[in-house]
Amino acid sequence: MSDSVRILVVDDHEDIREPLASYLGRYNLDVTVAADGIGMRNALERSRFDLIVLDVMLPGEDGLSLCRWVHEHLRTPVILLTAMADTADRVAGLEMGADDYMVKPFEPRELVARIRGVLRRLRMTQPEPVAPPQDGVRRYGFGRWVLDVGRRELYGEGGRAVQLGAAEFRLLQALVEHPNMVLSRERLLDLIRGSDAPVFDRSIDSQVSRLRKKLEDDSRHPQLLRTAWGDGYLLSADVRLLQA
Structure with a gap:
């Protein structure tokens, strides 16, 4: 995966987000971290990201609400992280616009695979510029x-x-x-x-x-x-x- 891929990890547990950022960095992913919705929005104002890894249970604005906001305004792909394994919770996340969903605890290698999968699907479905017709009518x-x-x-x-x-x-x-x-x-x-x-x-x-x-x-x-x-x-x- 190219070293130009930028990932934003949002999790309020420092003992999760910092080791995770370090692990993802081994795969040439450029990782930025945030502890809550405010930190996430500040990061998004400063930089562009290719994907967001977003914890559902956050202080203040929760991950589902943030996911919906990202889907409506940025369309940046989102992988949700949650400690809840209930099917209804996974469905709620997907309905909010999440591209994938992982239940804690998870294997970091699987997260890397999920990130690659989401970005691969995104490249395959990326809309092409609308080309003018051959007769010059535009x-x-x-x-x-x-x-x-x-x-x-x-x-x-x-x-x-x-x-x-x-x-x-x-x-x-x-x-x-x-x-x-x-x-x-x-x-x-x-x-x-x-x-x-x-x-x-x-x-x-x-x-x-x-x-x-x-x-x-x-x-x-x-x-x-x-x-x-x-x-x-x-x-x-x-x-x-x-x-x-």
Whole structure:
């Protein structure tokens, strides 16, 4: 497994999380630890992780609630750890968005295998960028919106045109062509670089905010242009290619 794989281990028992972090490190996994939900959220704001190993029984916000939040906002894969072996508890965890479930005490070698399995499945199901059709027609539908790349126009319900600035259009095009994929600010800058106006790191945030006001029913609670805290943004929508 590549040494670029980053794992966040969240467990309130120091005698579990520290030895576990050390063990995972032997398999070239870059491990960060946190003792509770606050520490987990702080870590997620600072860094991007490929997978979270999350204890269910935590002080304060419990692991199931945190798992649901991760599933809704970040979509980072989660393996839950619990001392409860009841089937109902495992089902509850999976329903909250967990990708796998392990009962304490467990064999660390099995956890490594589970981590590899989850990441392997994720790579196999990772959505590919939406490629433009061969004839050059580039119109994308997502939700109730249509983005016409050729005309550089956005249309809403009933064919209503929505005015976009040049930077807003380029940013939306990049997100539409990579749906359901978290794109960091750096990646977004790479995708829209070389255009007629300079775009800077933090200006991405401003452009996203402007787009939300035009696309979302409630820009304070976006459902379409989501934030992956500490990582970037994603367009949470099924994108389809449309004929002219």
